[in-house]
Amino acid sequence: MNDYRKTFEEYVADSPRTSINIDDLVTRGRRSQLRRRLAVSSGALGLLAVAVLLGVSALKPSAGPPLPPAANSSASIVASESAASADPADRLLTALKSAFAREAPNVSGFDTLQRQMHKCNPDNPAVSQLVPYDAARLDEACPPDSLHRKGEYYAWRGTLTSPTGVYNVRLTIARTTHYDPATPPEDETGANERRIAAEQGDSPRRGPNGENILAKPYLLNMSKPDGTGIFIACEDKNGGPGAGERSPFTADQLTAVGLDPALHL
Template sequence: MNDYRECLDEYVGTAPRTTMDIDDLVKRGRRAQRGRRIAAASGGLALTVAAALSAVSVLGPPVRPPRPPAAASAAVSAHAAPETPDERAQRLLAAVKAAIAREAPGVAGLATLRRQMHVCSPGATPPARLAPYDAATFDAACPDDSPLHRLRLENFDWIGQLTIGGVTSAVRIHVGAMPQDDPAGEPELVPGLVGKVPGGGTGLSRTPGVTVLANESAVQVVKPDGTLFFVGHPERHALPWTDLWQSVGVDPAVHL
């Protein structure tokens, strides 16, 4: 088992494995996305140039608009600032909660979902455990040279207890990055894993570029942008509402 798989197991436990070439899916999705961006940018540039030339020929040299106030410029720059890990965690949790509430009206317990982090104990078995997130100790919770330390900024976990339709269960939700070097063709880590169609039924997902795999104990969704969504029971017991989790996982808002 390679180093990546061991690290991923620390995050998602006995994660369902896809038998599809996720690396190829991710690359194809990114190439298509890049192509669309280039095409849109090229088309927009051509139209802008043509419009500018027409304006110059008919109206003379264009008049420069006044510069926006310094405060407005600062606000725009702040809005364009990269998303911090804490902001990303908050956005993802809000998206997951919204998707659950939409798919399971009347769900109780969403407020119990609490962010987790890994605390490493080198030499122990297991070498890391989930604990409630603590911003003050987050960066030092695992050694700087450990894989879990390197993965901490793009992998997020929550644990809570939900009640849906009279059934109550603890759940562990993980949203993180699916590394592109995940080898295809390795044995599934969860026996009996099958592809599922979002909304029910068996077979591969019909959502373009999305792989959905599930069984009675876990649901995993891999998206072409490299987002990995995983849900299981914290103690690896049976997981209820697998159809619900598939629908939540394929929600476009749940992405890194």
């Protein structure tokens, strides 16, 4: 397991495998003190795994090689338009399924995707886990002032199958703070973070429309200029060494899915 995935699992492993509060890390990730501590202790990759996943692109990297534009297929656009007036979660899920069908036709199981919501610990509301979405219990799942009650957060989990195996997948689309990778660093800390990421070969790249993209076969962290954040993570359902780095996709496939114009809040 490489350093990136190890740090990713340590800080933001999926609930219920961890009691780490993802949305609490969002708030703390906005503080420069945490950014500096994570940058020193875990390197820029760990910071980015926390920050971009949770809605804060605290690591603002230098521009890398240009990426190919997403395929603007008529199927994707039609799916988006037909669902335009639907519930945002339904519209986004329709767009996701359409994009995956186009980019990874050999992968099945998208009908298993189940919407998730946060359920707070009654004794410590700052800690939560993802549970199947229940609109009737949404208001009581977390206190009204909880970060977990924030709007524009949509998450799904499911099990995907491909010729190479069976995989668990988590997808999240949420409002985020976007930084264009071409933007100069704000300070010395930002410059150091970019340098570390570049040295480790994990500098996020700039998409065709200014997207901030970090893509691996098993992980996509993307933010768009309109503030849409997209996170996709896969792992081998059978476990074993390296399970967290096995995926039915390629990095290019995940990137093309994320760049689909129908995926926006």
